[in-house]
Amino acid sequence: MAEDDLAARTAPTNAHPAPPGQPLPPAPDVATLRVRAAALLPDIAREAADRELRRELPYALARQVANAGLLTFRIPRAYGGPGGSVREAFAFVIDLAAADANLAQALRPNFALVEGLLAGQDNEAERRRWFDRLLAGQILGNGGMERGGKHGDVKTTIVPRDGHFVVHGTKYYSTGALYADWVTSIAVDEAGEETHFAVPRDRAGMALVDDFDTIGQRLTASGSTHFDQTRVEADELRPSPFSRGRRNAxxxxxxxxxxxxxxxxxxxxxxxxxxxxxxxxxxxxxxxxxxxxxxxxxxxxxxxxxxxxxxxxxxxxxxxxxxxxxxxxxxxxxxxxxxxxxxxxxxxxxxxxxxxxxxxxxxxxxxxxxxxxxxxxxxxxxxxxxxxxxxxxxxxxxxxxxxxxxxxxxxxxxx
The missing domain is CATH 1.20.140.10 (Butyryl-CoA Dehydrogenase, subunit A, domain 3)
Incomplete structure (x- = not known):
């Protein structure tokens, strides 16, 4: 039975187990988000210990966090967000981690996304695209680091083909990818330059695998993401949120x-x-x-x-x-x-x-x-x-x- 469970868990899948649901209207201020968080956090905390024992990923709860607008603290009011400070966002992150540390870390890429968009220059279309998605309750996950080689090396490749691009390679530490509607990752082009991109989770040629096997944080869904000649459209390429050689926010x-x-x-x-x-x-x-x-x-x-x-x-x-x-x-x-x-x-x-x-x-x-x-x-x-x-x-x-x-x-x- 245990072997059957393992096989089922590690079988590649792109289907999202939790339906999108109905997002709440964008919060006009941080006070509204605090009220929503206070209502939701007890539900998240209630069975967190048992979820870990059962190794039950809280897909529905991740949806509820996103649909309550709790990934949007830092989106400015000019874009329909509450315009919260970094301190206000992190006060919520601590509260969420106190309820379920796995779920908090799984949603980390969304907070980094917003900060990167705020720090970027000449990216108005990119801001509106992603802020609108987050305000609509969508979730971003990360196809992150790769195993083997020097730490931080990227072996996954991206090449142009017939007006689009094709990505091939395997990522690990894909934080939150199984909870996500979009998966962002990095590949190197033919010149060896890093290229960022984000594709919808149901994209053919991308497989999300729940093979994260660690002593703790077992439910962050930080397993493997396989790209097998995965199509990436030109408008799915993303500018790098920061330069590795320069300090950033x-x-x-x-x-x-x-x-x-x-x-x-x-x-x-x-x-x-x-x-x-x-x-x-x-x-x-x-x-x-x-x-x-x-x-x-x-x-x-x-x-x-x-x-x-x-x-x-x-x-x-x-x-x-x-x-x-x-x-x-x-x-x-x-x-x-x-x-x-x-x-x-x-x-x-x-x-x-x-x-x-x-x-x-x-x-x-x-x-x-x-x-x-x-x-x-x-x-x-x-x-x-x-x-x-x-x-x-x-x-x-x-x-x-x-x-x-x-x-x-x-x-x-x-x-």
Whole structure:
């Protein structure tokens, strides 16, 4: 039976399991989005632990997030969006990650898309095309990195043919692709130059495979995307959202998204630890307390987790304000560098806070905290998996180089 399940899960598919549904009208302001989020987030959180145990991808919930307009925080009012700040967008991302860290990370490409469009020049048609799609509840996924070779190398090819283009190659870490209506990716042309493109998920010659097999973040749908002579129309080519050799506003958002996911995991760990101590835990035999909630060590443990979660969220939101400040400064290099440094610091701390919080969960109860039914280990597994996207040692080292030698962080895409 397990082999049958694996075969069914990893069979290539392009059919979207969740129908488009009816999107809500575009939100006129962030306050409206907050009301919508408050109504939806409890539903997302309710069975998140069980979904992971069953390995059940929340297709319908991703649709509900998109249809509520919760991917549109940063779309300006001139384009029909709420015109939110980076800080406001990340406050929601933390809330979403606290409900379901998998779903939050799976929707990450949409936030990067908006930021890239805002930062782009002479891209009015591109902005309207994609802003309209997001406002209509459509979702973008990512056909991301490739396995083998030097990290970041692109082997997938794109060549012109009879008025269109043809793409061939395989991607992995296709974050959110299985939830998406559109899949964006990168290939190299005949001159070896990187070319960005986005195609609808039902495009012939593209196969989405749920073969993501990691210890954590199992439901981000970050498996393989196969392009087999896939047709790409000329108007499906996309300008690069940023230059790899120049500091930009998109990369800090992508990196801070990982930190926000960690902050959400820490808060989720606090929620579970508090629930377990209140409803399941028994004081150890030699405790002076009749109830676990009266045990001073349980209280102290809950306080430690709360402090970690609180500080991680504060660090993320402060770094988000630094990105807002860079926008207010016209995306000047000095302001973007400060934002990159602050994001690196937030990332380093958020990773540590999430891992520590996830470990402390098990100190509020006895051996029963390890029962699979509670799935409490998912917090550590998820935090560890997110942390491994970009090694935190490099974050700390980059901050140290900035403080010691005024050396700015690299512009290679991880800062």
């Amino acid at each position: 998109v990369t800090p958002v992508l990196q801070l998204f990982l930190a926000a996911t960690e902050a959400g995991i820490a808060r989720n760990a606090l929620t579970d630890a508090t629930w377990y101590a209140r409803h399941k835990a028994r004081p150890i035999k030699h405790s002076s307390a009749a109830r676990s909630v009266d045990d001073p060590y349980v209280q102290e443990t809950i306080g430690q987790i709360a402090a970690q979660a609180f500080a991680a969220e504060a660090a993320v939101l402060r770094a988000a304000e630094a990105i807002d400040a860079a926008w207010a400064d016209g995306l000047g290099d000095a302001a973007l560098t400060r934002a990159s440094v602050e994001v690196a610091q937030a990332q380093y701390f958020a990773v540590a806070a999430a891992l520590r919080s996830a470990e402390l969960v098990f100190d509020v109860g006895g051996a029963s905290t390890c029962d699979r039914q509670y799935n409490l280990d998912r917090h550590w597994r998820n935090a560890r998996t997110v942390a491994n996207h970009n090694p935190r040692q490099w974050k700390a080292a980059a901050v140290g180089a900035w403080l010691l030698k005024d050396e700015p962080p690299p512009t290679t895409g991880l800062f």
